[in-house]
Amino acid sequence: MYDIEQIHRPHRTARWSATALGFTGAVALGFASAVTRADEIDGATRAHAQKVAVTVCGTCHGATGNSSQPKFPRLAGQKASYLAAQLKAFRAQSRGDPDAIGYMWGMASELDDSTIEALAAYYSAQNAEPSSGGNSPLVSPGKQIYEQGIAGEGVPACSSCHGPDAHGLTDFPRLAGQHSQYVLKQLASFQSSMRNVAVMHGVAQNLRAAEMQAIAAYLEAQP
Ligand code: HEC
Ligand code: HEC
Known part of the structure; x- marks a missing residue:
């Protein structure tokens, strides 16, 4: 056996607005403590x-x-x-x-x-190989939502948590190169709370199907 070293990080100063999303920042991030x-x-x-x-x-x-x-x-x-x-x-x-x-x-x-x-x-530690996605006309509208969110619908910029290149940030998963079908399904599962994670429910609750498809196409195309 080995010792699990506790790495206590200072609370991340949120670049996204937790109140705008209707949840508190620490929610769902318990996994990051050890x-x-x-x-x-x-x-x-x-x-x-x-x-x-x-x-x-x-x-x-x-x-x-x-x-x-x-x-x-x-x-x-x-x-x-x-x-x-x-x-x-x-x-x-x-x-x-x-x-x-x-x-x-x-x-x-x-x-x-x-x-x-x-x-x-x-x-x-494994190298993420480039995926086969990339030519979809949805990539460009997907990029816009990923980087800027949809102000009128209360959808935050995904990049604020998942990183500008979608490689993830310490506490947030990598999304770049992920299969679009898988991403789509997860977004729908967060929306319905079948995958019950408050922070991503808040993000996905107002996303329409076409918007999810665009984001998923964009993410699959990212190296
Ligand atoms: C406030 C921070 C935050 C924002 C903004 C955010 N996410 Fe997330 N996202 C998370 C966290 C935390 C998780 C991990 C959830 C868990 O623990 O299961 C996650 C998980 C995901 C997953 C599941 C990944 C997997 O491998 O199963 C997808 C897909 C995803 N987010 C897409 C998005 C998209 C698309 C946007 C923008 C519309 C977005 N996220 C915005 C915090 C965020
Ligand atoms: C028979 C096929 C199968 C095998 C074998 C399998 N998995 Fe999975 N795994 C899946 C599927 C399907 C999902 C997606 C589940 C979903 O859609 O929520 C998944 C999801 C995951 C996830 C979540 C990924 C994410 O982005 O959130 C992890 C981590 C994972 N598997 C690790 C493992 C590990 C480690 C093993 C071996 C001990 C393993 N899996 C064996 C089919 C499999």
């Missing part, structure tokens, strides 16, 4: 996690997390704290749309904390 650095994971745990990643998870997510099938999210280059939080949410059965239940609850039920941290470190 992060294990890759170099703190012992060799045996790391080797075990890599084997699980390649032989088990790789069937769907690809050996390096660059899945080619749109149903299976890309994990390569994703933020480690986000990956670990999602695996714990599947294990706790709190991330609950039908695909999460059908595919991931069983997968995560057998994972202990140290394997979860090592799997998260494994995927976050």
